[in-house]
Amino acid sequence: MRAYYFDNLPGDQRLPHDFNPSRPVDPDTLQSIKVESWYIPVEGHEDKLDGVAKERDYRNRDVIEISKNGLGDIYEEKLKGFYKEHIHEDEEIRYILQGGGFFDVRQAPSDQWIRLAVSAGDLLVIPAGIYHRFTVDERNLTRTVRLFKDEPKWSAIYRGTESESNPHRIEYIKSISVAA
Template sequence: MRAYYFDNEPTDQRLPHDYDPSRPVDVETLGKIGVLYWKVPVEGYLPEIDAIAAKRNYKNRDTINVTKEGLGDQYEAKIKSFFEEHMHEDEEIRYILSGSGYFDVREHPKDQWVRIAVAPGDLLVLPAGIYHRFTLDTENKIQALRLFKDEPKWTPLNRSSETDGNTHRIDYRGYHI
């Protein structure tokens, strides 16, 4: 995992979008905005993932393949929807099994994008209420284990004045100021 401030240049979203020189963001700063991170080697990962899941009450899981082959006719629409700025009313938990991509999160209260480059072995937890988005990198493929506290669901709430008033967003802002 490597995190840094996103340069906001209007080019391909799959490019690194890093400043030159880079403006890195450390794990401690991510923690202040509620983003949690673990490095869990993919080989033999199951016992450690199971332990983290038990400790954090993640009861369900599934695997997603974000590739043209894995998503078929839905590929373009899914890639577009993943990159729309949104929040969830639940944590978003992803453990990267193969491939790579980027999670962009809004640093609160500055509202700047922080880009988090993820690769195999990275476990990322985004808190409920944080504005974020996801994109593949130029390799165009990622396989991730998704963990859930309850039944698997992925309901994005795109950023708007309505989501700004969502109780999960308000709770997030109140906690991460």
């Protein structure tokens, strides 16, 4: 996984949107906002992924493929929904099996976007309460394992009054020692 500051320029969300020269984000910065990642080779990943699931108390998983072929006519609509800034009440844990994309996370308190470029073998944990969004890259394909504590679900709370007063957002801000 490669992390860098998003350039905020208009254009296709599937492009890298990297500054020139790039403005990389170091692991300490990611740790300060509670974003975790590591690499597990796809070949033979099952045991290591099972270990992560057990350690973090995840009981369920599914595999989602985001592609033009897989989603057909609703592909562009789904991409727009994933790319709308939101939070979740559970941490989001994703393991990339094929293809790739970008998770953008908001750095608090600066509110800058950090872009996380992920590809096959990358495992990413995004904490509950952090603003984020997702898009595929120019390959228009990602096949991803999603881990869940309970039944598989994807419930987004889009940025606004409701998200700012959400207890998971408030707890996240406290956990990174940023005044609300």
